[in-house]
Structure formats: structure tokens, C-alpha cells
Amino acid sequence: MRASNYHINTLKEAPSEAEVASHQLMTRAGMIRKVAGGIYTYMPMGLKVLRKIENIVRQEMDAAGAIELLMPVVQPAELWMESGRWEQYGPELLRIKDRHGRDFVLQPTSEEVITDIVRNEIHSWRQLPRNFYHIQTKFRDERRPRFGLMRGREFTMKDAYSFDRDEASAQSSYDAMYDAYTRIFQRLGLEFRAVAADTGSIGGSRSHEFQVIADTGEDLIVYNPDTQYAANIELADAPGLIQHRAEATQPLQKTATPNASKCELVAELLGVPLDRTVKSIVLAADDPDAPGQSRIWLLLVRGDHELNEVKVGKLPGLEQGYRLATEDEIKSAFGCPPGYLGPVQTARPVQIVADRTVANMSDFICGANDEGFHLTGVNWGRDLPEPAVADLRNVVAGDPDPQGGRLAIQRGIEVGHIFFLGDKYSKALxxxxxxxxGKPAVLQMGCYGIGISRISAAAIEQNHDDKGIVWPRAIAPFEVVVCPMGWSKSETVRNAAETLYEQLRQEGVDVILDDRDARPGVMFADWELIGVPLRVTVGERGLNEGIVELQQRSTGQTEKIPADSALSQVLERLKSLA
Amino acid sequence: MRASNYHINTLKEAPSEAEVASHQLMTRAGMIRKVAGGIYTYMPMGLKVLRKIENIVRQEMDAAGAIELLMPVVQPAELWMESGRWEQYGPELLRIKDRHGRDFVLQPTSEEVITDIVRNEIHSWRQLPRNFYHIQTKFRDERRPRFGLMRGREFTMKDAYSFDRDEASAQSSYDAMYDAYTRIFQRLGLEFRAVAADTGSIGGSRSHEFQVIADTGEDLIVYNPDTQYAANIELADAPGLIQHRAEATQPLQKTATPNASKCELVAELLGVPLDRTVKSIVLAADDPDAPGQSRIWLLLVRGDHELNEVKVGKLPGLEQGYRLATEDEIKSAFGCPPGYLGPVQTARPVQIVADRTVANMSDFICGANDEGFHLTGVNWGRDLPEPAVADLRNVVAGDPDPQGGRLAIQRGIEVGHIFFLGDKYSKALxxxxxxxxGKPAVLQMGCYGIGISRISAAAIEQNHDDKGIVWPRAIAPFEVVVCPMGWSKSETVRNAAETLYEQLRQEGVDVILDDRDARPGVMFADWELIGVPLRVTVGERGLNEGIVELQQRSTGQTEKIPADSALSQVLERLKSLA
Known part of the structure; x- marks a missing residue:
């Protein structure tokens, strides 16, 4: 490609709303342009990146035996009613009406349609297993779209759906996708981690996320550097930190703690470590015994720990949903406003659940259910009944791994998610x-998503510097840029640049010749911002000495190479890049 | 590809709603499955056809210097309001609201978005000309979607948009697209014709449609077999068939024509040729002189001719729209019910326009404005004033071409349309x-569409027989199928079939090996229905004699070829196919 026949339009400034590097850099490099909140045009270079990602995904899906088809963007509501998701899905599901007033959705995912196809197309065990996939535009009506392609409303995804006879075969299909995803992210040239994950609104019995490692990631990954273990913090088991509960040594005492409505303040006031305190979180959920009324729950985690909402949502009794209790509910249940609550002598009965660690604490400190007061020397069994126990908290870095070693935490961006669905959709439909x-049996399903457009943003979050994007070779908009110094002035330079450009093209390299006749500073800044892996600078002075300059974007290092072996050296360097 | 790893599901019967061959055959061959009215899933083989079409279109667009980008499916209403099409576009534009109640559309076309991009991206004459295109999902909320992919609601199109400095340069861009389209349809292996066409709701000053020739086409193409002339009948100039008006020879007479309310009945009753009669069509349109009231128009075409609604819509005074007059309006204007109307002595003044041919008729027959009566021997100038004259009718086959020769008519399916837009959108936006x-100037635009999914249907309308589809090689789901006879029984057959299959794959042929172990009749019927261009049948008896069978789908002819030169013969035959 010649730059003069292409559209290159870099910007000095990113839009003020762009909070993350990928949003800023894709906009500045001219790869995306905003059309509406969370809706973008992929400009030519942005689309090239997208297509390269798509092709790698397609090749590996085909190699894994999945069969590509294409389901529509607009899907009839009937199927979503049949699965129950018409009701269950929140406002992120964009519901629309056609000219006749019939209900449709803009697809955020296609479990319903594929299951409908398969129930009509698959009749016999002879046709199994089958794995169908499509790469399609999706829409999710985010309340607050942001971060550019990271959390857009319209985006491109690859979805695959596997159908099997039984659970063992379905597990094989799942494993094959796990392996295909591993190959895909390796080929994309990204640092990633496959982590056990929660199944969320898609459902199913187990799942793995594929996370691109990046400091700006929204997800927290718990892993053991010494083993294969990795899980999303939503799911990662938090061990009890106290093996055996110690004997009580202190009497129960009520202590004035004016204005100390948080564990940190109480610990400071009383001069004790934060891990001696217990945090009280009050939730409300429908009371199964009294329809229309709420039951009040008190969850306890250690003062230095954080409640894990996903784990809370799996507690028996809270699976149908819960919310924070209102101040009125709290006052009525505890006889006290928030900030001084605790499990000892509540005003009315509440459901108490203690985190594993809290359950083994002794002589601990918690609210006294009296404004301005806390209790110290609290002990299970003596001062209050033994609690129900559950894993309620987020892992923190340094927690021991029950399998040995210690757990570490890093941030990641979820770019792939595979689910073992079982019969959730196949039974409903x-x-x-x-x-x-000869007897009918329900199909076992799996589903497997990859966020094609999100990968482009995640790749940038992982690979950028203060000059711009540093694309992995496999998904760079161009692999090599040839920059002639003084295009319009020197025929020698023009000839040398053209020759190298044509030679690289012949070798199948995705190369662009910058024949815009721009100043070197402008050219270099543009290509560093755009993030092309290799730059070859061709200048008259160098040519007189028989050399051209080769710069590698990732290292920033420039070296002089002989002009007459430039082709082979560029090819070799390209090969060495991920 | 091996059939056992692929999804092949042919049907004996087409759905009863499938009225045209392409809809019936794509469904029966398992290429599409209906999800809702006008909304389909492209099953694996249907998607393969679509992708092959897409690739040819992409290659030729790239070769013509157009630059690919991707605009979103969901577009903000603001831009459509700015261009005025939010109001102008009918209910085919699906208007939706997001969760915040903001207005959006599902794009049926992207003039607004591309113009918005370009007004932000293109600043200088140095960046011109530019041609951007995208291949994207579109939505048109057809009142009555039918004919499968021919008139669906969700479909795939390629849209290109050119931007130029002036009209001459814009004409060059237009011509380049005309040439690219010609190459595209040649490469697709389709019989087609580029025809001058009306610009319709897109607007602009001139346009060409690319029509795939097929008896089932909805469009009528007027062409001159001896010249390059071709135009959609909507636009094709209909010559006046009478060079000079003859002198009046008959007196004006009122004749009873009871129950003869149509020209055909009058001609029969009076024993005269149909081309002696004149047909009266009464329209109503807003009266510019009396806002809120309608003006009545009387249009006259010869009894054997048909009114052309597009031409009528271009008459000064009818450009803003018109409708058929109601019976009350007709009675009030003519003092007579429909069936016996004419231009002589109307009850009230009406706007009379005569077709070119009618304007030169003499001694003609028309309604008498008296129920059950017609006038004979009617003559312009003598019996009524000279009329306003315009081209009002459709060409009929055999009409003389003013450039020499005679005009012919054939049916076509519109699969491409290129428009010279001028400044319609660039001025509005x-x-x-x-x-x-250094002064600002308005961009000159062109837009260029190709119906990717419709091409697949049009190709079938043009190329099918009673056994199924006859794909052109370039867009067939597979180029060659290898059919082994007795897959499970004969190792000799398996080896020979596998070998040929692998050899063809190595040569880059898109080949499928039918290893389903189905009966020959089932296999042959499937592949004839699916329409693969070449079939190689490998059987034990043939192999013993050193031969395999090669069948060409388009001719149905089978020939025995030496097994040991099967590869080269198949390759040669493939080359000979369009």
C-alpha cells in the first residue's frame, strides 16, 4: 500500500472523554471514529487490525473442526421468550419493534437462535458432535458505554456453540475450544492467562475466561506463580486464614468509639491491628417464608477483607438476588444506624453468615448495635451462637494456596470466555x-465467545508506550513501513524506497510506503503512534554510504543495515518478532 | 473439506411460502434457514457462497483504489435529521430507541455517516479524490418481505462513497466504479447488463443499475441488441411512434359502448385495432395555487400502452407526489364515473398531458365523459385544444430506437447500483x-452499492434447472465434489478417492470429499441440488478398468476419464468453466 492512496489521519489530541490508553491511541492514530456513545466507525487501519484478528480466530476455529455460519443481528423475541431471557435479561438487551409492532432484539449473543437451528437440523446421534460458530456484529445497550472499544455498545464477536451427546463428549468439545483459544491468543502475540471464572448470566456449570494481562484491566486474576492455578477473583476460593480458633482470653466489653463508623477508624482508635476487627454488611432479599417481605442478612468479613458479591449471590437464599438493606431496614433489625452494627444481640433475628476467616477469629471487635459503641473481646460460642460459615471474601495477594505456595493477583482484560452449558438452553428449547x-435425548451444549473488537483494544492496553501503540506483528495494521527522506527531491531515494517496497510486497509482507513527502519528524511520529513493528528509513546520505536504517518499534533501537541486503535483514527481523 | 465433518442437510420440500427458485433451492440445499420474515441464518454453504462473492467484490474495489472501512449498523438519528431523510424515508427505515430513549436507526444505507466522517477527515484538496467502502449488514423493514434473499429485511451490502473536488473528477470516480462493477460481475460468472436507471430516493443526477439477466427478474430492461444502449424501463425513453400527425378524416361522433369500460373492450366492440384508442388515467396532486386542495390531472396514453409511474413523477407539478384520483373526484371533474373518461369537454378544468404518441394521433377513440359512451374521430386542434406533451409510457418490445434499430426487452434482477450524487448530501451536511x-468548496459525491446477499439469489435465478442450482464456478460453495461409491466397503475406492481429494486440495481447489457413506442416488441428488460444478465419481468397477467418471453440472454430461490422469483433467476442466 502507498500512503498517498490510503487514508492516514493522526490527531495530536485524544478526545477528552477517552480515559484509557487504547481509546486515546486508537482515536489519535485514526483507527476509530466515534459515531455515537459506544458506537464507532472502524477507519481503514482499525478495520485491518480487526480483520487480522478475525482471520486468526477463523483459522483456528476451522482447524478445531468448528463450522462457520452466520446468524442474524435482528432476532425475533419469540425465541428469547422461549428461553426465558426476554424477561431475565436487563436493559442491556435492546428490544425493538418492527413496522408491524412485532418484537425483536438486537442480538447480544445467539444461544437461542443456534439452539433453534440445531433442534431443526440435528436429528440423530450420527450428526454429533457439532460445533457451529459465527463472527457477527453484536449490540449491548450499556448504560454508560466508555473506554472506546473496550466497553462499546456495537461490537464484533466470535461465538461458537457445541452440541454433544453426553457430558463426557461435551467436555471434549470444551477442551478442544480451550486448546484452540490458547493457540489463538498465542498467535495474536499477546500475554494472556486462562482463568477459571463465574458463569454469570449465560449460565452453565463451569467456565474459563481468557484474560489479556494489562495493568489497566478491569478484572482481577488470582493465580499461583508456582502452579497452573488461575481464577477470576469473582470465583477464586479464599482460604480461611486461621487454621484453628484460639481460646477466648478477653471478656466481652462495650467500648465507646464515637465517630468511628468504619473498621479502619475503630482499629486506629483502639490501637489494634485492622485484622482484629470484623466488618458487618447488611443485605436484604425476598423472604421465601413471607412472600412480598424481605429477610435481613448480616454478612461478616474481616476488617481488612472485601466482600465478594459473586460469592454472596451463590449463598442458599440469595441466589434469586439481593440488595443492600436500606437505612430504615437496618435500624429496624439492629436498633442502630449503620457504622456500629454487629452480630451480637440484634434487635430482631437476622441471617448471619461469617466468612471462613471470621468464623475462626477469637477476641474480635465488632459493632455493638448501639450508635458510637463497639464490642471488644467477642468470642463465638460464648457471646453469640456459632455462625453459618461460607467463603465470602476476595482473595488478597499473599493468601496461602491450599495446594501450596502463595496466591498472587494481577489485572486482566477479558477477551474470551468459554462455558460448559449442559442442557440449560437445549432443555428450555x-x-x-x-x-x-432410538430414544430422544437432550443435547449437551457449550458456548465459546471471543471479543474480536475488544482484543484490538486489549492488545493496546498491554502494548503501548508514550509514543503510541506497539502492535504485536500478527495484528499490526502494517508489518513494515518504508520511510523515504525527501521523496520529492531525490530520485535515488525514490528508487531505493520503491525497490525495497516492491520486494517486500513480493515476499508477502504487509508493507506501506510513506510517499506522502512529509517531513521526517511528522512521518516518524505518525508511524510510532500507529505502532508499525518495523520501520526502514531510506535517505540519500545513507544510500551514499550503502546503508539504510532499520528501527524496531518495540525496542526503539535503530541500526544501520547494508542497503543491498535490506530485504533479507528485514525479513529475518520480522520472523523474530512475535 | 470432508462431508462427515461438515453440515449438509438437504430437504425434499421447499417451504410453501417460497415463491421463487432461489428461495426454494437455497432452502432445500440447506444454504439458508428462516429466523423471521425476511431474516435468515446463512448456513455453512450459504455463507461460503456469500464470502466468495464478498472477496471478489473486495478485491476489485481495492484494485480500483477504494479504501475499506466499517461503519456501524446502529446509527444516531441526528445525522439522519441533518440530511432530512429522518422525515423523508418511509417506514422501511427502522427507527429504534436506546435505553435512554434516544433515537437511532438500523442502517439501510450510510450516506449520512460517511459524509459526517469525511467532513471531519478531509480538509484539503490534497486528500482528494477519496473512495471509501464498507461491506456491512443492513436492515430495510420491508412491509412484505419475500422471495428469500431477494427481498429480505436483513441483508449484506457493499457500499462505496466517492468524494471529489469537481464534477469532472467525480465523473472519473463514477467511471472507475462502473468499470470495477463490470469486472466484478464478469468474475462472478453471471450474465448481466449495466443499464441507465432512475436515481429514486437516493437522489443525484444520474445512475446505472447492474442487472443480472433472469426471466424471474422484477425489473424490465430496455436495450438495443445492435448497440450499447440499455436502460431500466422506468427511465428508458419511449419514442413517439407517429412521426407526423395525419389530417382529420372522420367527424367527431358519440357512440354507445355499453359495458365497454376498457380500451380492449371498446376496440373489440367497434371492430377497430387497439392502437386507435386512447386510455385516460386520472391522478390527483396538491394544488400549488390552492394549499390543502387537490388538482386533477388527466394523463393520456395509447390503448395498447402502459403508463410509466416514474416518468409521471417527473412531470412539473407532480414531482412532490401524486395519487390516483378517487371516484368522487373523478365524478366531480368529469361528470362521469371511470371507464368512459376522455379529454373532450370535461365538467371542470383538468390538467391534460398526452403521451408523445397520443399527441400525434388523429381520428382516435376515447371516452365521452358520459357513462356507456365513447367518442370516435377525435382530433386535436379541431375537437379539443392541443395538449401538453410528455413521454408518459413504458417502452414496448419492437419500439424503434431513435439511434437506429429496434428496442428489445428482457427481465433483470438489480444487484448493483451506482449513483452520481453531486452535492446532495455534502451540501446538506x-x-x-x-x-x-484556500477557499472552502463543497465535495462532489458518488455512491455505489452491491447487494452481496442478493447476488447469491440472483445467480440461482439465472442458473438452475429442475435438479437444483447450477453455480458459476467462482461462487459455488465447492468447486469439485469427489463421490466414492461404497466408502465403507472398498478400501480401493477409499484410497483412490482420498488421493484425488488430497491432490486437488494441494492444488488449491475447493473440493469436498463425500465420505458420508450414503447411497449413490442420495449423494448425486444432494450434489445436483447444491450445484457443485464438477463431480468425480470413484467406483470399484471403474477403477478396475482404470477410469473414474467426471460429470459437469451445467451440461449434465458424464465422461469416463483415466484414473491416473484424473487430477490434470479435473484441473483443466475447472479452468474451462466460467
Whole structure:
């Protein structure tokens, strides 16, 4: 490609709303342009990146035996009603009406449609297993779209759906996708981690996320540097930190703690470590015994720990949803406003659940259910009944791994997610096949997503510096840029640059010749911002000495190479890049 | 590809709603499955066809210097309001609201978004000309979607948009697209014709449609077999068939024509040729002199001719729209119900326009404005004033071409349309650039569409027989199918089939090996329905004699070829196919 025939339009400034590097840099490099909140045009170079990602995903899906088809963007509401998600899905599901007033959705995901297809297309065990996938535009009506392509409303995803006879076969299909995803992210040239994850609104019994490691990631990954273990913090088991509960040594005492409504303040006031305190979180949920009324829950985690909402949502009784209790509810249950609550002698009965660590604490400190007062020397069994126990907290770095070693935490960006669905959708939509015994059996499903457009943003979050993007070779908009110094002035330079450009093209390299006749500073800044892995600078002075300059974007290092072996050296360097 | 790893699901019956061959055959061959009215899933083989079409289009667009980008499916209403099309576009524009109640559309076309991009991206004459294109999902909320992919609601199109400094340069861009389209349809292997066409709701000053020739086409193409002339019948100039008006020879007479309310009945009753009669069509349109009231128009075409609604819509005074007059309006204007109307002595003044041919008729027959009566021997100038004259009718086959020869008519399916837009959108959206003189000037635009998914259907309408689809090689889901006879029974057959299959794959042929172990009749019927261009049948008896069978789908002819030169013969035959 010649730059003069292409569209290159870099910007000095990113839009003020761009909070993250990928949003800023993709906009500045001219890869995306905003059309509306969370809706972008992929400009030519942005689209090239997207297509390269798509192609790698497609090749590996095909190699894994998945079959590509294409389901529509606009899907009839009937199927979503049949699965129950028409009701369950929140306002992120954009519901629309056609000219006749019939209900449709803009697809955020296609479990319903694929299951409908398969229940009509798959009749016999002979047709199994099958894995269908598509790469399609999706829409999720985010309340507050932001971070550019990281959390857009319209985006591109690859979705695959596997159908199997039984759980063992479905596990094989799942494993094959796990392996394909591993190859995909390796080929994309990204540092990533496959982590056990929660199944969320998609459902199913187990899942793995593929996380691109980046300091700006929204997800926290818990892993053990010494083993294969990695899990999203939502799911990662937090060990009890106290093996055996110590004997009580202190009497129960009520202590004035005026204005100390948080554990940190109480610990400071009383001059004790924060890990002697217990934090009280009050939730409300529907009371199964009294329809229409709420039951009040008191969850306890150690003062230095954080409540894990996903784990809370799995507690028996809270699976159908919960919310923070209102101040009125709190006062009525505890006889006290928030800030001084605790499990000892509540005004009315509440459901108390203690985190594993809290359950083994002794002589601990918690609110006294009396404004301005805390209790010290609190002991289970003596001062209050033994609690129900559960894992309620987030892992923190340094927690011991029960398998040995210590857990570490890093940030990641979720770019892929694979789910073992079982029969959740196939049962709801009655997708069956005739098994070897001639009897109908329900299909076992898996689903497997990759955020194509999000990968482009995640790659930048992981790979950028103060000059711009540092693309991995596999998904760079161009692999090599040839920059002639003084295009319009020197025929020698023009000829040498053209020759190298044509030679690289012949070798199948995705190369761009910057024939815009721009000043070197402008050219260099543009290509550093755009992030092309290799730059070859061709100048008259160098040519007189028989050399051209080769710069590698990732290291910033420039070296002089012989002009007459430039082609082979560039090819070799390209090969060495991830 | 091996059939056992692929999804092949042919049907004996097409759905009853499928009225045209492409809809029936794509469904029966398992290429599409309906999700809702006008909304389909492209099953694996249907998607393969679509991708092959897309690739040819992309290659030729790139070769023509157009630059690919990707605009979103969901577009903000603001831009459509700015261009005025939010109001002008009918209910086919699906208007939606997001969760915050903001207005959006599902794009049926992207003039607004591209013009918005360009007004922000193009600043200087140095950046011109530019041609941007995208291949994207579109939505048109057809009142009555039908004919499968021919008139769907969700479909795939390629849209290109060119931006130029002046009209001459814009014409060059237009011509380059005309040439690219010609190459595209040649490469697709389709019989097609580029025809001058009306610009319709897109607007602009001139346009060409690319029509795939097919008896089932909805469009009528007027062409001259001896010249390059071709135009959509909507636009094609209909010559006046009478060079000079003859002198009046008959007196004006009122004749009873009971129950003869149509020209055909009058001609039969009076024993005269149909071309002696004149047909009266009564329209109503807003009266510019009396706001809120309608003006009545009487249009006259010869009894054997048909009114052309597009031409009528271009008459001064009818450009803003018109409708058929109601029976009350007709009675009030003519003092007579429909069936016996004419231009002589109307009850009230009406706007009379005669077709070119009618304007030169003499001694003609028309309604008498008296129920059950017609006038004969009617003559312009003598019996009624000279009329306003315009081209009002459709060309009929055999009409003389003013450039020599006679006009013919054939049916076509519109699969491409290129428009010379001028400044319609750039002016409305204020898309300007700084010209060489440093002053802002309005961009000249063109837009260029290709119906990617419709091409797949049009190709079938043109190429099918009673056994199924006959794909042109370039867009067939597979180029060659290898059919082994007795896959599970004969190792000789398996080896020979595998070998040929692998050899063809090595040569880059898109080949499928039918290893389903199905009966020959089932296999042959499937592949004839699916329409693969070449079939190689490998059987034990043939192999013993050193031969395999090669069948060409388009001719149905089978020939025995030496097994040991099968590869080269298949390759040669493939080359000979369009």
C-alpha cells in the first residue's frame, strides 16, 4: 500500500472523554471514529487490525473442526421468550419493534437462535458432535458505554456453540475450544492467562475466561506463580486464614468509639491491628417464608477483607438476588444506624453468615448495635451462637494456596470466555436428538465467545508506550513501513524506497510506503503512534554510504543495515518478532 | 473439506411460502434457514457462497483504489435529521430507541455517516479524490418481505462513497466504479447488463443499475441488441411512434359502448385495432395555487400502452407526489364515473398531458365523459385544444430506437447500483474542503452499492434447472465434489478417492470429499441440488478398468476419464468453466 492512496489521519489530541490508553491511541492514530456513545466507525487501519484478528480466530476455529455460519443481528423475541431471557435479561438487551409492532432484539449473543437451528437440523446421534460458530456484529445497550472499544455498545464477536451427546463428549468439545483459544491468543502475540471464572448470566456449570494481562484491566486474576492455578477473583476460593480458633482470653466489653463508623477508624482508635476487627454488611432479599417481605442478612468479613458479591449471590437464599438493606431496614433489625452494627444481640433475628476467616477469629471487635459503641473481646460460642460459615471474601495477594505456595493477583482484560452449558438452553428449547437406542435425548451444549473488537483494544492496553501503540506483528495494521527522506527531491531515494517496497510486497509482507513527502519528524511520529513493528528509513546520505536504517518499534533501537541486503535483514527481523 | 465433518442437510420440500427458485433451492440445499420474515441464518454453504462473492467484490474495489472501512449498523438519528431523510424515508427505515430513549436507526444505507466522517477527515484538496467502502449488514423493514434473499429485511451490502473536488473528477470516480462493477460481475460468472436507471430516493443526477439477466427478474430492461444502449424501463425513453400527425378524416361522433369500460373492450366492440384508442388515467396532486386542495390531472396514453409511474413523477407539478384520483373526484371533474373518461369537454378544468404518441394521433377513440359512451374521430386542434406533451409510457418490445434499430426487452434482477450524487448530501451536511485557492468548496459525491446477499439469489435465478442450482464456478460453495461409491466397503475406492481429494486440495481447489457413506442416488441428488460444478465419481468397477467418471453440472454430461490422469483433467476442466 502507498500512503498517498490510503487514508492516514493522526490527531495530536485524544478526545477528552477517552480515559484509557487504547481509546486515546486508537482515536489519535485514526483507527476509530466515534459515531455515537459506544458506537464507532472502524477507519481503514482499525478495520485491518480487526480483520487480522478475525482471520486468526477463523483459522483456528476451522482447524478445531468448528463450522462457520452466520446468524442474524435482528432476532425475533419469540425465541428469547422461549428461553426465558426476554424477561431475565436487563436493559442491556435492546428490544425493538418492527413496522408491524412485532418484537425483536438486537442480538447480544445467539444461544437461542443456534439452539433453534440445531433442534431443526440435528436429528440423530450420527450428526454429533457439532460445533457451529459465527463472527457477527453484536449490540449491548450499556448504560454508560466508555473506554472506546473496550466497553462499546456495537461490537464484533466470535461465538461458537457445541452440541454433544453426553457430558463426557461435551467436555471434549470444551477442551478442544480451550486448546484452540490458547493457540489463538498465542498467535495474536499477546500475554494472556486462562482463568477459571463465574458463569454469570449465560449460565452453565463451569467456565474459563481468557484474560489479556494489562495493568489497566478491569478484572482481577488470582493465580499461583508456582502452579497452573488461575481464577477470576469473582470465583477464586479464599482460604480461611486461621487454621484453628484460639481460646477466648478477653471478656466481652462495650467500648465507646464515637465517630468511628468504619473498621479502619475503630482499629486506629483502639490501637489494634485492622485484622482484629470484623466488618458487618447488611443485605436484604425476598423472604421465601413471607412472600412480598424481605429477610435481613448480616454478612461478616474481616476488617481488612472485601466482600465478594459473586460469592454472596451463590449463598442458599440469595441466589434469586439481593440488595443492600436500606437505612430504615437496618435500624429496624439492629436498633442502630449503620457504622456500629454487629452480630451480637440484634434487635430482631437476622441471617448471619461469617466468612471462613471470621468464623475462626477469637477476641474480635465488632459493632455493638448501639450508635458510637463497639464490642471488644467477642468470642463465638460464648457471646453469640456459632455462625453459618461460607467463603465470602476476595482473595488478597499473599493468601496461602491450599495446594501450596502463595496466591498472587494481577489485572486482566477479558477477551474470551468459554462455558460448559449442559442442557440449560437445549432443555428450555427442547433441542433433542435420537440416540443409539432410538430414544430422544437432550443435547449437551457449550458456548465459546471471543471479543474480536475488544482484543484490538486489549492488545493496546498491554502494548503501548508514550509514543503510541506497539502492535504485536500478527495484528499490526502494517508489518513494515518504508520511510523515504525527501521523496520529492531525490530520485535515488525514490528508487531505493520503491525497490525495497516492491520486494517486500513480493515476499508477502504487509508493507506501506510513506510517499506522502512529509517531513521526517511528522512521518516518524505518525508511524510510532500507529505502532508499525518495523520501520526502514531510506535517505540519500545513507544510500551514499550503502546503508539504510532499520528501527524496531518495540525496542526503539535503530541500526544501520547494508542497503543491498535490506530485504533479507528485514525479513529475518520480522520472523523474530512475535 | 470432508462431508462427515461438515453440515449438509438437504430437504425434499421447499417451504410453501417460497415463491421463487432461489428461495426454494437455497432452502432445500440447506444454504439458508428462516429466523423471521425476511431474516435468515446463512448456513455453512450459504455463507461460503456469500464470502466468495464478498472477496471478489473486495478485491476489485481495492484494485480500483477504494479504501475499506466499517461503519456501524446502529446509527444516531441526528445525522439522519441533518440530511432530512429522518422525515423523508418511509417506514422501511427502522427507527429504534436506546435505553435512554434516544433515537437511532438500523442502517439501510450510510450516506449520512460517511459524509459526517469525511467532513471531519478531509480538509484539503490534497486528500482528494477519496473512495471509501464498507461491506456491512443492513436492515430495510420491508412491509412484505419475500422471495428469500431477494427481498429480505436483513441483508449484506457493499457500499462505496466517492468524494471529489469537481464534477469532472467525480465523473472519473463514477467511471472507475462502473468499470470495477463490470469486472466484478464478469468474475462472478453471471450474465448481466449495466443499464441507465432512475436515481429514486437516493437522489443525484444520474445512475446505472447492474442487472443480472433472469426471466424471474422484477425489473424490465430496455436495450438495443445492435448497440450499447440499455436502460431500466422506468427511465428508458419511449419514442413517439407517429412521426407526423395525419389530417382529420372522420367527424367527431358519440357512440354507445355499453359495458365497454376498457380500451380492449371498446376496440373489440367497434371492430377497430387497439392502437386507435386512447386510455385516460386520472391522478390527483396538491394544488400549488390552492394549499390543502387537490388538482386533477388527466394523463393520456395509447390503448395498447402502459403508463410509466416514474416518468409521471417527473412531470412539473407532480414531482412532490401524486395519487390516483378517487371516484368522487373523478365524478366531480368529469361528470362521469371511470371507464368512459376522455379529454373532450370535461365538467371542470383538468390538467391534460398526452403521451408523445397520443399527441400525434388523429381520428382516435376515447371516452365521452358520459357513462356507456365513447367518442370516435377525435382530433386535436379541431375537437379539443392541443395538449401538453410528455413521454408518459413504458417502452414496448419492437419500439424503434431513435439511434437506429429496434428496442428489445428482457427481465433483470438489480444487484448493483451506482449513483452520481453531486452535492446532495455534502451540501446538506456541509462537507467541504479547502481548494487550491484556500477557499472552502463543497465535495462532489458518488455512491455505489452491491447487494452481496442478493447476488447469491440472483445467480440461482439465472442458473438452475429442475435438479437444483447450477453455480458459476467462482461462487459455488465447492468447486469439485469427489463421490466414492461404497466408502465403507472398498478400501480401493477409499484410497483412490482420498488421493484425488488430497491432490486437488494441494492444488488449491475447493473440493469436498463425500465420505458420508450414503447411497449413490442420495449423494448425486444432494450434489445436483447444491450445484457443485464438477463431480468425480470413484467406483470399484471403474477403477478396475482404470477410469473414474467426471460429470459437469451445467451440461449434465458424464465422461469416463483415466484414473491416473484424473487430477490434470479435473484441473483443466475447472479452468474451462466460467
Amino acid at each position: 427442547n433441542a433433542t436428538y435420537l440416540d443409539t437406542d | 456541509n462537507a467541504t474542503y479547502l481548494d487550491t485557492d
